[in-house]
Amino acid sequence: MQILIIEDEPRAANQLRSKLAACNFEYQLLDIIDTVEDAVLWFEKHTAPDLIFMDIQLADGLSFEIFRKTDIEVPIIFTTAFDQYAIQAFKVNSIDYLLKPIQQDELHHALTKFTKTNTTPSFDPSILKKLLDSMQTTTNSREGILVKEGNGFAQIKIRDLLYFYSEDSITFGVTSVKRYIINETMDQLFSSLEPNQFFRINRGQIISKNAIQKIEAYFNHRIKLSVLNPRDQEFIVSRQKTSDFKEWLNR
Template sequence: MKIFRIVIIEDEPRAARQLQKLITNSTYSFEVLSILDSVEEAVSWLETNLNPDLIFMDIQLADGLSFEIFHKTEVKAPIIFTTAFDQYAIRAFKVNSIDYLLKPIQKEDLQQALQKFQATTYTASINSEVLKELLHSLQAPNVRNGILVKEGSAYVQVPIATLAYIYSETSITFGITIDNKRYIIDETMDQVQSTLPYTDFFRINRGQIVHKSAIQKIEPYFNHRLKLEVLHDRNQDFIVSRQKASNFKEWLNS
């Protein structure tokens, strides 16, 4: 049986480990060559290594959308995208027969995608027009007006506009409002981010999303990062990762 060489491009360590475990436990033989967590790292790896047989690629990486990889280097391998975005927001995948898996990835869905990979003659080329449509869809998703949160034993809906920031702690997602109320959000950070307006919210690192109006001060921080002073910080440090610092500055000026 042929052993397929794969690369995982995913910036969430736990998600990467889970995917690798699912692949290892599948009925097919695969060797994971590398796990990469950013556009920059992916481009560097692809330009200095032989082409893998298959790439699993998350849409949102530490330093931007993974579609940027295709603009910076030639990708000569079939892609299975992984994403927490709603299937309606990624309808354009079907146009170019690109496969995708919705997070959290289920064993049965992965098995089906791998069966399709083995049974189909994949084209490694990605249609640029499809990418443009995908990019538009993801930057302008079906934004909601409110978010369901826990209040005691009940659920209430909090207007998105009232959130100062969202953060994750011990695998629980919390939302802090501009009047300093804290709520538990029954969604992952990826799920929350997928329906927030990009013009208002920015994910500064894996565990924090901030509203533009909640940012009170920005200071340079070591290792080319940025440190933010945020409304109602609750003794948290808000650090913009090195990979996201440039995009963050552009977002502030947009």
């Protein structure tokens, strides 16, 4: 069986490959893609695989954008860090999903389901809209975040966070005076933040509008940002996100 992995976190993609091997699942991996843009280009140039593993939050936006730009008529197993409320829409639409971190038995069950059926799930736009609406509802309700502080924990107001970044698989949140460790992945974190206030400028950084001090053109059609309390971080908006970033600034 030929499979395609659409996932923007290399560690998650490698873990999925290891778990597939542990399932004794015979497959040929065609490619690993990390952006909506590259996925659309891939489908334009290649024959569709037998099965796709697709993350929801990619480096340049939600993977649902892929369906708006190209036709996909093969089974998909979504992988997601979103909560149970957000993914109820998948059950209505007969699309399977795996909640991160992926469990071996759940992966095995999903593979068994797809190898025993020849049916192809259809994508109902109204169901996808419900999913996006549920994500938005979750996003708008979050006001605080639990962080590690000393031997315990503390709650920080979301409005006090200037930016988030990932380093060595650890997520950090930075205020004007301090850096905190956050026990969430970048995908989990970004899915819960107010989209008009925070923007994921690349795979490893999420920025608040309140943090931006200066915006400069950068080589290869990218944008460089000067921010408050940078802590030796360099903030470069990826080429794929430059257009969306400019639009976000105008909201």
